[in-house]
Amino acid sequence: MSDETLHGQVITSQLIASLAARTALETRGVLRLEPTIKGFLARLGPAALQNLRNSGSQNGTYRHDGVAATISEGTAHVHLDIATDIAWTALTVAEAVQQRVRERISHTGLTPGRVDICILAIEPQSLKTPV
Numbered sequence: 001m002s003d004e005t006l007h008g009q010v011i012t013s014q015l016i017a018s019l020a021a022r023t024a025l026e027t028r029g030v031l032r033l034e035p036t037i038k039g040f041l042a043r044l045g046p047a048a049l050q051n052l053r054n055s056g057s058q059n060g061t062y063r064h065d066g067v068a069a070t071i072s073e074g075t076a077h078v079h080l081d082i083a084t085d086i087a088w089t090a091l092t093v094a095e096a097v098q099q100r101v102r103e104r105i106s107h108t109g110l111t112p113g114r115v116d117i118c119i120l121a122i123e124p125q126s127l128k129t130p131v
Helices: 013-025 037-044 046-053 090-106
Strands: 030-033 060-064 067-072 075-085 111-123
Touching: 013 030, 013 060, 013 067, 013 075, 013 090, 075 090, 090 111
Parallel strands: 075 111
Antiparallel strands: 030 075, 060 067, 067 075
16 A cells, blocks of 8 residues: 555535536537626625635535536536537537536546536637737
8 A cells, every 4th residue: 555645625516617617618619608697696695605705615506607516415516608609509519518517527526417508699709810
Protein backbone atom coordinates (compact mmCIF):
# COMPACT_ATOMS: atom_id res chain seq x y z
CA MET A 1 0.00 0.00 0.00
CA SER A 2 1.21 3.50 -0.80
CA ASP A 3 1.92 6.16 1.81
CA GLU A 4 0.62 8.87 -0.52
CA THR A 5 -2.11 11.06 0.88
CA LEU A 6 -5.33 10.94 -1.07
CA HIS A 7 -6.90 14.34 -1.52
CA GLY A 8 -10.63 14.44 -2.06
CA GLN A 9 -13.02 17.15 -3.00
CA VAL A 10 -16.61 17.43 -1.96
CA ILE A 11 -18.83 17.48 -5.01
CA THR A 12 -21.14 20.46 -4.65
CA SER A 13 -24.04 21.74 -6.71
CA GLN A 14 -21.81 24.67 -7.75
CA LEU A 15 -19.18 22.25 -9.06
CA ILE A 16 -21.82 20.30 -11.00
CA ALA A 17 -23.21 23.55 -12.47
CA SER A 18 -19.72 24.58 -13.56
CA LEU A 19 -19.04 21.15 -15.05
CA ALA A 20 -22.35 21.20 -16.96
CA ALA A 21 -21.79 24.73 -18.26
CA ARG A 22 -18.26 23.95 -19.46
CA THR A 23 -19.43 20.71 -21.06
CA ALA A 24 -22.26 22.47 -22.90
CA LEU A 25 -19.96 25.21 -24.18
CA GLU A 26 -17.50 22.59 -25.46
CA THR A 27 -20.25 20.86 -27.46
CA ARG A 28 -20.37 21.57 -31.19
CA GLY A 29 -23.36 23.67 -32.13
CA VAL A 30 -23.69 25.45 -28.77
CA LEU A 31 -23.05 29.18 -29.09
CA ARG A 32 -23.49 30.23 -25.47
CA LEU A 33 -25.46 29.82 -22.27
CA GLU A 34 -28.53 32.06 -22.15
CA PRO A 35 -29.27 33.80 -18.88
CA THR A 36 -32.99 34.31 -18.32
CA ILE A 37 -35.08 36.76 -16.34
CA LYS A 38 -36.48 33.80 -14.40
CA GLY A 39 -32.96 32.70 -13.44
CA PHE A 40 -32.04 36.25 -12.47
CA LEU A 41 -35.11 36.62 -10.28
CA ALA A 42 -34.51 33.23 -8.68
CA ARG A 43 -31.02 34.40 -7.71
CA LEU A 44 -32.52 37.55 -6.13
CA GLY A 45 -34.93 35.58 -3.99
CA PRO A 46 -34.26 33.74 -0.71
CA ALA A 47 -31.87 31.41 -2.55
CA ALA A 48 -29.55 34.39 -3.15
CA LEU A 49 -28.86 34.78 0.55
CA GLN A 50 -28.23 31.06 0.84
CA ASN A 51 -25.84 31.18 -2.13
CA LEU A 52 -23.88 33.93 -0.39
CA ARG A 53 -23.57 31.82 2.74
CA ASN A 54 -22.93 28.55 0.93
CA SER A 55 -22.06 28.77 -2.76
CA GLY A 56 -22.83 25.12 -3.34
CA SER A 57 -23.79 22.18 -1.24
CA GLN A 58 -23.98 18.44 -1.47
CA ASN A 59 -27.74 18.66 -1.15
CA GLY A 60 -29.27 21.74 -2.67
CA THR A 61 -29.46 23.89 -5.77
CA TYR A 62 -26.97 26.28 -7.32
CA ARG A 63 -28.02 28.68 -10.09
CA HIS A 64 -25.90 30.84 -12.33
CA ASP A 65 -26.50 32.47 -15.73
CA GLY A 66 -28.04 29.80 -17.93
CA VAL A 67 -27.41 26.83 -15.65
CA ALA A 68 -28.95 25.33 -12.51
CA ALA A 69 -27.73 22.21 -10.72
CA THR A 70 -29.40 20.35 -7.89
CA ILE A 71 -27.98 17.48 -5.87
CA SER A 72 -30.42 15.34 -3.96
CA GLU A 73 -29.61 12.02 -2.32
CA GLY A 74 -26.56 11.39 -4.49
CA THR A 75 -28.27 12.30 -7.76
CA ALA A 76 -27.38 15.40 -9.77
CA HIS A 77 -30.03 17.15 -11.87
CA VAL A 78 -29.08 19.91 -14.33
CA HIS A 79 -31.02 22.51 -16.30
CA LEU A 80 -29.27 24.43 -19.10
CA ASP A 81 -30.60 27.34 -21.16
CA ILE A 82 -28.59 27.56 -24.39
CA ALA A 83 -28.35 29.24 -27.78
CA THR A 84 -27.48 27.02 -30.73
CA ASP A 85 -25.92 27.59 -34.13
CA ILE A 86 -28.43 27.54 -36.99
CA ALA A 87 -26.00 25.36 -38.96
CA TRP A 88 -26.68 22.50 -36.52
CA THR A 89 -29.93 20.66 -35.87
CA ALA A 90 -31.09 21.96 -32.50
CA LEU A 91 -32.43 18.58 -31.33
CA THR A 92 -29.12 16.89 -32.18
CA VAL A 93 -27.20 19.55 -30.26
CA ALA A 94 -29.49 19.21 -27.22
CA GLU A 95 -29.15 15.42 -27.22
CA ALA A 96 -25.35 15.68 -27.48
CA VAL A 97 -25.25 18.10 -24.55
CA GLN A 98 -27.47 15.81 -22.47
CA GLN A 99 -25.32 12.77 -23.19
CA ARG A 100 -22.04 14.56 -22.50
CA VAL A 101 -23.29 16.15 -19.26
CA ARG A 102 -24.61 12.80 -17.98
CA GLU A 103 -21.27 11.19 -18.78
CA ARG A 104 -19.30 13.91 -16.97
CA ILE A 105 -21.59 13.75 -13.92
CA SER A 106 -21.06 9.99 -13.71
CA HIS A 107 -17.29 10.62 -13.42
CA THR A 108 -17.90 12.56 -10.19
CA GLY A 109 -19.38 9.54 -8.43
CA LEU A 110 -22.88 11.03 -8.41
CA THR A 111 -25.77 9.46 -10.28
CA PRO A 112 -26.82 11.51 -13.30
CA GLY A 113 -30.46 12.53 -13.02
CA ARG A 114 -32.50 14.74 -15.31
CA VAL A 115 -30.52 16.89 -17.71
CA ASP A 116 -33.00 19.39 -19.10
CA ILE A 117 -31.93 21.47 -22.09
CA CYS A 118 -33.94 24.54 -23.06
CA ILE A 119 -32.99 26.06 -26.42
CA LEU A 120 -33.81 29.75 -26.17
CA ALA A 121 -32.20 30.91 -29.41
CA ILE A 122 -31.18 29.48 -32.76
CA GLU A 123 -29.03 31.88 -34.73
CA PRO A 124 -26.09 32.04 -37.09
CA GLN A 125 -22.65 32.08 -35.54
CA SER A 126 -21.38 35.63 -35.75
CA LEU A 127 -18.59 36.28 -38.18
CA LYS A 128 -15.34 36.97 -36.42
CA THR A 129 -13.41 39.93 -37.70
CA PRO A 130 -9.76 39.25 -38.50
CA VAL A 131 -7.28 40.77 -36.13
